[in-house]
Amino acid sequence: MIFRQLFEGISSTYTYLIASEETGRALLVDPVLPTWQRDLEVISELGLSLAYTVETHIHADHITSAKMLKQEAGSRIAGPALDGLSCTEAPLADGIPFTVDDIGLEPIHTPGHTDNHLAYRVADRVLTGDALMIDGCGRTDFQNGDAGTLYDSVTGRLFALSDDTLVFPAHDYNGRHVSSIAQEKERNPRLGSGKTRSEFIEIMNDLNLPYPKFIDYAVPGNQDCGECPEDIPAHLEQYCGQMGESPQG
């Protein structure tokens, strides 16, 4: 299996490139609009072809490049079936393996950040999206988020994976790249280290985070699988990247 972790700096998102060594067919999990050309360049350099983009959830902090990559590279769009998006071509559901040649993704329904969020287990690792991050987790105050539900998802589903499972989150804001289930169980200050459900709910209720500055554009844009809103204010245009340029320049 080919596995690459790719970083997008505007929203601090990790996109994951996973490909079959045998056939060269690739998946991109959580690709981001401003880096769609970079992602295609990496795929090209490795001699791969992009078969699918895969979303963990409807993002509020960036717009997916799923639609752009479909247009430019012919990839198909996969994501949570529960989101019910008409643009999703491969709807994914808990426990039903999504396979591309010899690559198998196991979707794990992990609601709490959003209600339909999926994590994906693949080989010895799990892509945890915004459910579980290194020493942290996604916020639970929008998109039908719920702290108690997220606690149940992480402790009940993700912490049930084997301790050696590598944790690859959708974001990190401090330069960390990878963790493990054992590590998060032991020292995640919100969800691990013996924290109870009620302690976690209190932690999340007390975060007092600012209103997400891009959410009003990102959510509708992602419900359309990656349409950059036309009414986007100038100071947020960087979130849409260089949409007009082709990957060859």
Add this chain to the structure above:
Amino acid sequence: MIFRQLFEGISSTYTYLIASEETGRALLVDPVLPTWQRDLEVISELGLSLAYTVETHIHADHITSAKMLKQEAGSRIAGPALDGLSCTEAPLADGIPFTVDDIGLEPIHTPGHTDNHLAYRVADRVLTGDALMIDGCGRTDFQNGDAGTLYDSVTGRLFALSDDTLVFPAHDYNGRHVSSIAQEKERNPRLGSGKTRSEFIEIMNDLNLPYPKFIDYAVPGNQDCGECPEDIPAHLEQYCGQMGESPQG
């Protein structure tokens, strides 16, 4: 490839179990005397057989269980050729692959913590021993250690590995389990984040660490591939573990 990270709490050492899925033959990298029975139990539970123990260097903080495991499980003893130990049956050297069935370890000479220290690259990961730890590194003030040499080893050899290479250190004192080359390049406060060689030397010179409490017993014990010294003081006996018991109790 089967891969397990096992923790020994007295010296906060990670022992790595690596085995061929096809043949079931296993390696233990840096096994520790107090946990030799636990390690054999894990090997037994997984239906494996222990072919080799492998040292990254002559440890100063614990005694290897190499000799005990040879006696109890029939494993052979591998370690740095440069150490010149008469008890080492498989001497390993920089760049010469050490293979057990379909498992291939690539030794990388990484002096600085000790002069003969080897890291081992295996598949998409590197076991960095005491040369590179998560957000840190081993000390450089004993066993022919040298800060400038360690800087050259880490930045010249380990940071030359691909960014996605997973970093598995021999120790962590804060519950962290895994990192990546990209992560250490970006944020290791001693060796990454743009630190120069002279800045690193200054950092290491200013650590003012206490004299290692077990070094006077560990080094001769490890030069004999895992002999617990007879004159060990009572308060250090825990470092030798339950040497007399067989794994079946």
